[in-house]
Amino acid sequence: MKAIGYNTTGAAEVLEALEIDRPTPGPGDLLVEVKGISVNPVDVKLRALSAPDGGPKVLGFDAAGVVVDLGSEVTDFAIGDAVFYAGDVTRAGTNAAFHAVDARIVGRKPESLDFVEAASLPLTAITAWEMLFDAFRLTEGAGKGQALLVIGGAGGVGSILIQLAKALTGLTVIATASRPETQDWGRKMGADHVVDHRSDLAAQLADLNLAPSYVAALTATDMHWPAIIEAIAPRGQIALIDDPETLDMKAAKPKALSVHWEFMFTRSMFQTEDMTAQRDLLNRVAQMIDAGRLQSTVTEHGGVINVENLRAAHLRQESGRVIGKQVLGGW
Numbered sequence: 266m267k268a269i270g271y272n273t274t275g276a277a278e279v280l281e282a283l284e285i286d287r288p289t290p291g292p293g294d295l296l297v298e299v300k301g302i303s304v305n306p307v308d309v310k311l312r313a314l315s316a317p318d319g320g321p322k323v324l325g326f327d328a329a330g331v332v333v334d335l336g337s338e339v340t341d342f343a344i345g346d347a348v349f350y351a352g353d354v355t356r357a358g359t360n361a362a363f364h365a366v367d368a369r370i371v372g373r374k375p376e377s378l379d380f381v382e383a384a385s386l387p388l389t390a391i392t393a394w395e396m397l398f399d400a401f402r403l404t405e406g407a408g409k410g411q412a413l414l415v416i417g418g419a420g421g422v423g424s425i426l427i428q429l430a431k432a433l434t435g436l437t438v439i440a441t442a443s444r445p446e447t448q449d450w451g452r453k454m455g456a457d458h459v460v461d462h463r464s465d466l467a468a469q470l471a472d473l474n475l476a477p478s479y480v481a482a483l484t485a486t487d488m489h490w491p492a493i494i495e496a497i498a499p500r501g502q503i504a505l506i507d508d509p510e511t512l513d514m515k516a517a518k519p520k521a522l523s524v525h526w527e528f529m530f531t532r533s534m535f536q537t538e539d540m541t542a543q544r545d546l547l548n549r550v551a552q553m554i555d556a557g558r559l560q561s562t563v564t565e566h567g568g569v570i571n572v573e574n575l576r577a578a579h580l581r582q583e584s585g586r587v588i589g590k591q592v593l594g595g596w
Contacts (some may be wrong), residue, residue, distance in 0.1 A: 267596055268361035269306040269572050270323040274316050277579040282572045288357065288365040295342055295368050296334035297350075301384035301594040302359050302570060303327040304578040305421065312579065313355075325360035326352040329374050329383035339368045347374040349547065351387035353533040360575065369540040370533055372547025375554040378561065381594030385563045386425065389590065391529040391543055392506060392549045393426035393481075395433065400477050400525035402503040409435030414470070414477040414496070416462060417484035418454070419447035421590045422506065426481055427454040432558050439475060441466065450588050454562075462582055466492035477501065487512060494556055497522060497592075564589035570596050 271279040290296040293421045308324045315322065325596065329349040332342055342348070352359055370476045373382045397403050413430050417423050418440025430438050440451035440461035451459045460469040466489065470476065476498040480488065487509035494516045497503065502515075504525040515523060527549040532540045568574045570593045578591050 266362040268323050269313060269570070269575050270317075270321040270358075270360065272317055272321050274313055277312070277576040277583070279312065280576050281321075282571055283323070285323070285361070285496060285578070286322070286343070287363050290334050290336045290365045291367075291370065292336040292338040293303050293367055294336040294365045295332050295348065296329040297328065297348060297364050297366060297369055297371075299328050299359055299362060299364050299570075300330040300422075301328065301379070301381035301592060303388075303421075303592045304575070304582055305388055305440050305589050306566075306582055307354075307388075308358075309579055309582045311545070318415060321332040323358045323360050326354070327384050327386070327388050328352065328359035328364060328366075329380040330364070333363070336368070338548075341565055342368055347380070348372065349374045349380075349383045349387050349551070351529060351543070353508060354530040355534055360570070367533060367540070368544075370543040370547075372544055373551055375551040377555045379594075381566065381592045382561050382563050384594070385421075385549060385561065386554075386594050387527065389421040389425045389562070390429070391546060392527060393429050394421045394546045394550070395529060396426065396481055396504045396506075396525075396527045400527050401502050403434055403436075403479075405433045407434055408479075411435075411478040411498075412439055412475045413436040413479040413481065414493075415440045415481045415483065416486075416489055416493075418442055418451040418456060418459070419433060419588045420483060421562060421587075422483050423452070423481070423532065424454050424589045425559070426483075427456050431455040431457075432553065434448035436555075437475065439470065439477065440574035445586055452562075454560075461541045462489060467495040470496045480504070485506065490516070494520070494522070540554070562589040563592050567591055567593045569593065 268283040440456035442448040443463040482505040
């Protein structure tokens with residue numbers, strides 16, 4: 266079958282077209298014919314740093330497609346079902362014509378979106394949902410009178426996090442963005458306020474008379490850390506997804522802050538007992554999309570899935586200027 270992968274770490278040019286064996290689903294797996302994918306920062310990081318082990322490595326996590334085969338233990342899906350999911354970092358990726366995935370982390374594709382648009386949602390929606398309800402331990406409807414600061418609000422996670430927070434909690438949402446187009450996007454996603462993370466964050470929040478109880482640090486956490494510590498409310502909570510080399514954790518002590526890591530692959534990586542939580546939340550997101558409570562975060566359609574277009578998508582990710590999500594569809 267067709268796939269795209271790499272045999273050595275490096276720049277986007279190491280991606281190459283492959284012909285590999287079609288996977289056989291395990292007992293708890295679905296085999297999905299991939300019809301749409303999206304590209305995330307994790308793809309770029311792994312391509313540059315994660316060396317293949319014993320053969321070409323196929324990347325890709327977000328996917329939407331049609332179930333074409335089932336493992337012997339799968340009971341909740343049937344051949345022909347339209348699905349979407351974010352995959353498992355310990356298994357082969359979705360940049361392939363067919364992909365085997367654990368059924369416990371797969372949701373039903375939103376009926377109102379085509380496969381390509383649907384592929385934009387899983388990884389970012391899972392990340393955002395887990396930040397709100399696992400890391401911050403919020404409950405639906407909670408947060409009235411409190412604020413959430415989303416640093417990097419125009420990125421893929423920020424775009425859906427803003428929407429979920431506005432739809433499912435009572436939080437006031439402040440997004441950060443530095444360009445006119447990203448600021449406009451943050452407002453489109455539903456942010457109550459947009460501030461510039463290239464200026465004095467703490468001063469801008471003070472001008473709004475808002476001390477966030479929750480901070481979603483999605484990018485450049487090390488750079489923004491002093492401002493986060495200054496601006497956050499006492500006993501506030503910080504969740505981060507990037508990879509800062511160092512953070513001054515002692516600075517968080519005077520305000521008795523809580524710091525959480527969010528990594529959406531943890532459940533599948535460690536085969537946790539609650540893996541189906543990701544299936545359930547994806548189904549909930551699909552229902553909210555179909556009900557008009559959430560909107561697509563796609564801003565760039567990179568064309569069909571081929572090596573040239575995937576290389577270009579990786580380069581766009583490396584630019585740091587992608588708003589929302591990039592997608593590709595069809596082989």
